[in-house]
Amino acid sequence: MTPIISALSEVSDRYDAVFCDLWGCLHDGVRALPEAVEALQGFKARGGTVVLLTNAPRPRVYVERQIERLGVPRDCWDTIATSGDSARTGMFQGDVGQKVWFVGEETDRVFFDPLKLVHDPVAVERVDLSEAEGIVCCGPRDPLSPPDVMREELEDAKARGLKLLCANPDVIVDRGDSREWCAGAVAAYYEELGGTALYYGKPHAPVYDLARQRMAEAGREPEGARVLAIGDGIATDIAGAEGQGIDSLFITGGLAAAETKTSDQPDADALGRYLAEAPHTPTYALGKLR
Template sequence: MTQIITALSEISDRYQALFVDLWGCVHDGVRAIPSAVRALQTYRSAGGIVVLVTNSPKPRAGVEAQLGEFGVSDDAWDTIATSGDSARSAMFRGAVGEKVYFMGEEARDADFFKPLGLLDNPVDIQRVPLAQADGIVCCGPFDPMADPDVNRADFLYAKQKDMKLLCANPDIVVDRGDTREWCAGALARLYTEMGGESLYFGKPHPPIYDLARRRLAALGKEIAGTDILAIGDGAQTDIKGAMGEDIDSLFISGGLAASETKTSHQPDPDLLNAYLEREMSAPTFAIGHLR
């Protein structure tokens, strides 16, 4: 049974490191959530390590810059692992071929194609029209407000050509302030449902957790899974991923599930349990908002 807590400090001394989701937990896509920033600062001041583990398709440097823009102070975290970095590494290893069709917002996602500088003999990636492509690189929809089904015709063509789709962000939706937007995961889900093959590198899939552990190791920290707590608002990403990695988790009910759990300050316990049962999710702990 998931235990509802009122503050991270009630349980934080059990864990040496936190794997913390960003969107819906530390910021709302527009600005920082002050109580979350304070909770992470307090945790770090007691010696804990904070790894921000995000399904953002951005490289780590891009996420760090965005955090500054949103007002998340750099003393609230130690290092960052992004779905984008995991996916970029796979792309430059040739996971979907050399000639790729790009899906995303040009101004936001262009950095995805910058060389990693970490690989020997990386593939020379070329962006081409769909008709010339070996595979698809999806950082998100062209229009985050449009129904993913608008891509059905292109996906049918790609499936018939046996193209693989590299999904740089497995999130289905995200809330930017008060506006809900579609993410790359919604497109990858559609492509898979149509019979295509989608490759995932963010939560809940193993590659991003491997990257998060490498980030810890780069800090000189070898921490057992029993000493790590994952925090996030996505039942099918953050919590499912934590369950797959066999690490404890703290579910933030005031993010994506705020309406279903009637979370203002704290969730309604009965609605929370009903929601988690529907999602087949079993977080160790739950709280309305990170604080």
């Protein structure tokens, strides 16, 4: 049985660094969560390194600006690794060709900003679907609409053998009290139609490689570091931690709040039932990051 702990501080002395998810852990899409901020500040005060590891489909500079607007203070984290930067690396390496059909909101077009991580990048060009060699998906055009509204276009893309680069493997996210669809939902639907999707964010390895690179840039040697992954997604945060061989702290009051009957802390029996049906097992569980 996964133990339910009272706070991050209960286990933090076992770790040198945390890979902390953002949405559902540090903020709710509308505002920063004060107890989570204090928990990360406390971890840093004890000498730990905080890497904000997010499936946001954007460059880290835009994520930094976003969390600042939400009230996340700079002194609770050291560096940021985004699924967007990991996926952008793949795009500029030519993983889906030079001419790409873009799927996402207008605000996601920063995905095509220049990236210093890639030497001699491919000159990527956004084109209509009829001309495309591949697809770049940062999310649905309308996050409130299910991905099957794109069925006709995606079936056409699948028939032409186009690969879909998924900038954010998350399927859903909660913005305050509203649940929205993410790029992972579009990618999963494309696979259901028989298409091929490429993933770079959690739980897949490329974004963890980037997180360790960011750790090194922040002054913490990643080799041999004791790392704890914190997140509210069983299929992303917890699965990714298992794949990387690192411990994990499952925040039950996020995406699985209803299933685990979490108000302040999860109901032990409900958590047990939820995890019994889940393919991944976290090291610890906690209702809210604090």
